[in-house]
Amino acid sequence: MxxxxxxxxxxxxxxxxxxxxxxxxxxxxxxxxxxxxxxxxxxxxxxxxxxxxxxxxxxxxxxxxxxxxxxxxxxxxxxxxxxxxxxxxxxxxxxxxxxxxxxxxxxxxxYKNYENIPNSGEESAKKCMNTEKGSSFYEFRRNSRSVRSTILHFQLRNLVWATSKHDVYLLSNYSISHWSSLTGCRNEILNVKGHVAPSEKHPESLLEGFTETQVSTLAVKERLLVAGGFQGEIICKHLDRPGVSFCSRTTYTENAITNAVDIYRNSSGALHFMASNNDCGVRDFDMERYQLVQLVRYLWPVNHSSLSPDGKLVAVVGDDPDGLLVDASNGRTIGTLKGHLDYSFASAWHPNGVTFATGNQDKTCRIWDTRKLSESVAVLKGNLGAVRSIRFTSDGRYVAMAEPADFVHIYDIKAGYKKEQEIDFFGEISGISFSPDTESLFIGVWDRTYGSLLEYGRTRDYTYLDSLL
Structure with a gap:
């Protein structure tokens, strides 16, 4: 990095x-x-x-x-x-x-797009598909200036997570907070500036905890909050329990940053999370037993990994232009994703479990089909910088990709990604998140003067009601 x-x-x-x-x-x-x-x-x-x-x-x-x-x-x-x-x-x-x-x-x-491989953005632009801009899939609802979303590493932008159309969790300096768009209130869930130690005892948990953790990534799902840190820290808190449940250091190597976290339930229904680290490892933790159950190492630092909806496949991307599709049970490579020209920092799965997306510093988001990995289905282009965050709606209709600053793009999957809504503002993007019911989209904006939380609501066509009037 x-x-x-x-x-x-x-x-x-x-x-x-x-x-x-x-x-x-x-x-x-x-x-x-x-x-x-x-x-x-x-x-x-x-x-x-x-x-x-x-x-x-x-x-x-x-x-x-x-x-x-x-x-x-x-x-x-x-x-x-x-x-x-x-x-x-x-x-x-x-x-x-x-x-x-x-x-x-x-x-x-x-604006200077950071590239590990020179001219990757310029070269990738030649292969991008043309889209029809001007759609309005989500309409502006509110900009809340009293919610200050921040980032601590410029390449990692997964710090905003919505758990309902009104509830969102985000990082603000050393504070992880819950924001309610209904009440307009922010409540601190976890402050990591001081000493954070687990209140529960588990075999692999570091009872001494951590001090002044610099949060690099965040995930909130299934009433579980997992924060990753610059020194490989993992902090787990159940939102319905007091205190912190589990603290772990994934590794003690010098460059140990936790780059991404993905929370999921396995085939038996047990709550797990997967951590992607800069030491080239992807780790699977079981939150029912609070144990590390699997560690798979790759040839390069892993910036992001995401599990398919059926739990069988994992998309793995990192400090290499080629990504990987691997078997979730053992980490073995099933296919190589060739097409990107720089390092990737984002991935996400469509609910159908067949389609997935990867985001790269070459300013593109590539759409892949697991049945044909020889080439990507579509190449979507950013305006000024790397694609650092990707989200699909839970109904599979839309996919959103966030650049490092100023632009969030939403594509209509039903229209073959050819219809696009471009959300245009000013400021660095700390993260994006659709609500589970697809009704809301939250965008964290980090800026000294205009830092805020942007909220958009799904546009609905209610013209059928006119016939009743």
């Missing part, structure tokens, strides 16, 4: 735009600290829970608004405001010395 600090210093944050905004926002609490935001969220939640007297509730809201406590909330953008012309991120383009169109052009020209 690349030198993180050097790349972050050169490429991240919208510095030019922020310079123009300094005067505009001077004296306003636009960039409140995380502690201030957390105090605000807790205060609102207390009001919602305990102010059963409507008159008292209204008086409290009036008092807090009058004293400026709600300034962060005022910076949010609703669907109604967006329809009336407000920028979804609240950027005041009419008061800046550059238009949105001009700034978009500048970003496309100047």
């Amino acid at each position: 690349a030198d993180f600090d050097e790349y972050m210093a050169d490429e991240y944050d919208m510095d030019d735009l922020e310079d123009d905004m300094n005067a505009e926002f001077d004296g306003r609490d636009i960039d409140a600290s995380d502690s201030e935001v957390e105090d605000f969220d807790q205060l609102v939640c207390v009001l919602l829970l305990f102010s059963q007297n409507l008159q008292l509730y209204v008086l409290c809201i009036f008092f807090l608004t009058h004293n400026g406590v709600f300034q962060n909330k005022a910076a949010d953008t609703s669907a109604a405001q967006a329809r009336n012309g407000k920028d979804i991120q609240g950027i005041p383009w009419d008061r800046l010395n550059i238009t949105r169109k001009e700034y978009r052009k500048t970003r496309l020209e100047q």
Whole structure:
């Protein structure tokens, strides 16, 4: 992997735009600290829970608004405001010395896509399919500025996970939080800045735990939260139990970062998770017995691995242009995925268990069919950078791919990936997640000024109701 600090210093944050905004926002609490935001969220939640007297509730809201406590909330953008012309991120383009169109052009020209293999993005563009843009599969619902999603490694972007159309988990600095779009409240689930130790005793768990864990990846499913760290840490917390259940260090080698985690149930119904590490290993942990049950090593660092819906196959990608399709039971290679021109950092399976996708630093997402691995089914192109996160909807209708910044693309699978919705904003992307019922799409945006959580809702055609009116 690349030198993180050097790349972050050169490429991240919208510095030019922020310079123009300094005067505009001077004296306003636009960039409140995380502690201030957390105090605000807790205060609102207390009001919602305990102010059963409507008159008292209204008086409290009036008092807090009058004293400026709600300034962060005022910076949010609703669907109604967006329809009336407000920028979804609240950027005041009419008061800046550059238009949105001009700034978009500048970003496309100047954004530096990180490549391990030179010119991979330029070469791969020649093989990409043409798509028809302009579709609206998901419509803007809200931009929540009080939820600050962050990243700690520029190549790893799996830090946002939705568990329902209203509930999402994400990383904000050293805090893993739950956000409810219904109440607008954020609750801290796990703080890894201090000492984190398991409250349960299991044979392979490190009872001493960890201190100041730098979270590199996150997964939340089946009421289980698993966080991976820069030093190979694994922290497991059941959301319906107090404390942390399990802590493990996958390896003690120098470059041991946990790059990705995939939670699943095996054929017997036992809860497992699979960890992909930079030491070239893929590890399978059984959360019923809290044990490592399988370790398979490959020839290169594994950046991402994902299990097929039937639990029989694993897509494995990493620091090599070629990916692998392997047997989940023993890790043996079934087929090699040839076509990408750089290193891959994302993979995902269609619910049918036949189709899967891989995302690469050559700015493409490739769609594969397990029945014919000699070439990819489709090659989908990004605008400015690597494809670092991929998600399919649970009904198999859409697939979304996220670039490192500014763009999330949604494709209609039923239309052969030829119809596309392009979600366009400004800021680094910490992760994307469809809700299990496909009704919501959440996008984490990391930026010093405009860090937030974007929420989109699935567009539904209810014209059949008109015939009843």
